[in-house]
Amino acid sequence: MEHCFGCLKDDxxxxxxxxEKKLFxxxxxxxxxxxxxxxxxxxxxxxxxxxxxxxxxxxxFIGKATGTELSPNLANDExxxxxxxxxxxxxxxxxxxxxxxxxxxxxxxxxxxxxxxxCCLMKFTNxxxxxxxxxxxxxxxxxxLNQEDFASVLxxxxxxxGRYKYIAKTYEDFGDVLSALxxxxxxxxxxxxxxxxxxxxxxxxxxxxxTPDGDMQLSPSYDLMNTKIxxxxxxxxxxxxxxxxxxxxxxxxxxxxxxxxxxELGKRFGISDRLLKKTVKKFEDTEGKMKEMINKSFLSDNxxxxxxxxxxxxxxxxxxx
Ligand SMILES: Nc1ncnc2c1ncn2[C@@H]1O[C@H](COP(=O)(O)OP(=O)(O)O)[C@@H](O)[C@H]1O
Ligand SMILES: [Mg+2]
Ligand SMILES: [Zn+2]
Numbered sequence: 668m669e670h671c672f673g674c675l676k677d678d679x680x681x682x683x684x685x686x687e688k689k690l691f692x693x694x695x696x697x698x699x700x701x702x703x704x705x706x707x708x709x710x711x712x713x714x715x716x717x718x719x720x721x722x723x724x725x726x727x728f729i730g731k732a733t734g735t736e737l738s739p740n741l742a743n744d745e746x747x748x749x750x751x752x753x754x755x756x757x758x759x760x761x762x763x764x765x766x767x768x769x770x771x772x773x774x775x776x777x778x779x780x781x782x783x784x785x786c787c788l789m790k791f792t793n794x795x796x797x798x799x800x801x802x803x804x805x806x807x808x809x810x811x812l813n814q815e816d817f818a819s820v821l822x823x824x825x826x827x828x829g830r831y832k833y834i835a836k837t838y839e840d841f842g843d844v845l846s847a848l849x850x851x852x853x854x855x856x857x858x859x860x861x862x863x864x865x866x867x868x869x870x871x872x873x874x875x876x877x878t879p880d881g882d883m884q885l886s887p888s889y890d891l892m893n894t895k896i897x898x899x900x901x902x903x904x905x906x907x908x909x910x911x912x913x914x915x916x917x918x919x920x921x922x923x924x925x926x927x928x929x930x931e932l933g934k935r936f937g938i939s940d941r942l943l944k945k946t947v948k949k950f951e952d953t954e955g956k957m958k959e960m961i962n963k964s965f966l967s968d969n970x971x972x973x974x975x976x977x978x979x980x981x982x983x984x985x986x987x988x
Contacts, residue, residue: 672698673787675773675963682787690785690801695735703791704753707739727751729799737789737799748805751789752798758897763970765798768892770964770974771863772800775891778956779859779949781852782887788965796965803887804876813877814886818870820844833869837906841873842936849885850936851946856888857907858929858950861985862957864893864977866900895977896970902981907932926985954982 671679673686687694707727728747729737737749755764769788775781785801804814817823821844823835838857845853860868867890876886894900907928926947933943961974 670963670965672789672965673785674777675770675960677963686787690787690799691737696737697735698787698789700789700791700797701736702739703793704795704797707751708753727753748802750800750802752800754795755897760896760967760970760973762795763966764892764897765796766965766967767896767970767974768798768890770961770966771865771891771893772888773964774863774957774960775856775859775888778953778960779855781856781859783891784887784889800889803889806879813883814874815883816871817841817873817875820875821870823870833871834905836870837909837911839907839909839932839935844875845885845936846882847937850933851938851942852885854929854933854936854938854943855946855949857903857932858926858947858985860891861903861924861929862950862978862981863891864895864902864974864981865891865904866898866902867892867894867904869904872904893974893977896973908935923984925987951986954978 668677669680670677671681671683671686673682673690676683681698682690682696684694687696690696704727727739727750729739729749729751731738731748752765752768755761758764765788769786772783772786776783784803787799789797789799791797804812806812817836818833821836821840824832826832838853841853842850857868859865872890874886875883878884902923906922907924908931911922930943930947933946934940938946957978958975961971961978964971966974
C-alpha cells in the first residue's frame with residue numbers, strides 16, 4: 668500500500684492534500700525532485716564562508732515551489748523555505764537515515780502531540796531518499812525569527828577551538844530558562860527520545876525561537892531520530908541530573924534510567940504530580956501504535972525490524988518498575 672510522503676496516511680500517492688497545504692502552501696507537489704544531491708553539494712562545497720546553519724552534515728536549502736516542483740536554492744540559506752538533508756555519509760543502514768528521521772518526527776507529532784518542524788520524505792532524481800523540513804525560523808511574511816540553540820543559551824563550555832561543547836550540560840540545566848509550559852513539553856520530548864533510541868539529543872538539537880510577542884520559547888522539535896539504528900551510542904545524549912554530569916563520567920560509561928528518573932526531573936522543574944502522571948500515562952502501552960507507524964514508514968525491512976527491536980527494549984526498560 669502507498670502512504671503519504673508527509674503524514675504516512677494510507678492509500679495516498681505522493682502527498683495528501685492536508686500535507687500539501689502545510690508543507691507547500693499549494694497542491695500537486697511531486698515528491699520526486701528534479702535534481703540530485705550532488706547538484707546542491709558541489710555548489711555548497713565551493714563556498715569558503717560556510718553556512719549559518721550548523722550540524723554534523725552538509726545541508727541544502729531549497730526555495731519555494733514553482734509549478735509542481737521544488738527548486739534548489741543554490742546561492743545561500745537566506746530566504747530558503749526548506750532544509751534538505753541527504754543520507755548520513757557513513758554508519759550502518761545509512762540509506763535509511765532520511766526515512767528514520769521522517770517516521771520519528773511523525774510519531775512525535777501524531778502519537779504524542781509534540782510540536783515538531785513540518786517534514787516529509789522526498790526522492791532525488793536518482794531515487795535516493797531525502798529528508799525535507801520546512802523552516803520554522805521564518806514567519807508568514809518571510810521575516811527571520813531569532814533562534815538560539817542551547818549550547819549558546821546555556822553558555823556551555825567551549826573547547827579548544829572556541830566552539831561550544833555539545834554535551835557540556837545536563838537536561839536539568841534547561842529548567843533554568845524554560846517556561847512552565849515548555850518544561851512539560853521538554854519532559855515529553857525526553858521520554859520520547861529515550862523510547863525511540865535517540866542518543867543524539869545534545870545542546871544544539873534544542874533551540875529557543877522568537878514568538879510573535881517577542882518572547883523566546885522552546886522551538887518545534889527537529890533532528891529526532893533513532894540513532895541506534897546507525898551507530899551504537901549512549902541511551903541518552905546528556906545526563907538528566909546535575910549531580911550525574913556525563914562529562915565527568917569515565918569514557919564509555921553510561922547511567923541507565925527508568926520512568927521514575929524522568930518524573931524526578933519533572934518534580935525538580937516544579938511540575939505538579941498530577942500533570943507528570945498525565946504526561947507519563949500518554950506513553951504507557953503505546954508500543955503498538957509506534958509499531959504501526961514504523962511499519963508504514965519508508966524504512967527498509969531491515970531497518971524496520973531494528974527500529975522495532977530497539978523500541979521494544981526501551982519500553983521494557985523504562986516501564987519495568
Ligand atoms: N525545520 C527547521 N527550521 C529551522 N531550523 C532548523 C530546522 N531544522 C533544523 N534546523 C536548524 O538546523 C540545524 C541543523 O539541523 P539538524 O536537523 O539538527 O541537522 P544535523 O543532523 O546535521 O544535526 C539545527 O541545529 C537547527 O538549528
Ligand atoms: Mg542536529
Ligand atoms: Zn499527508
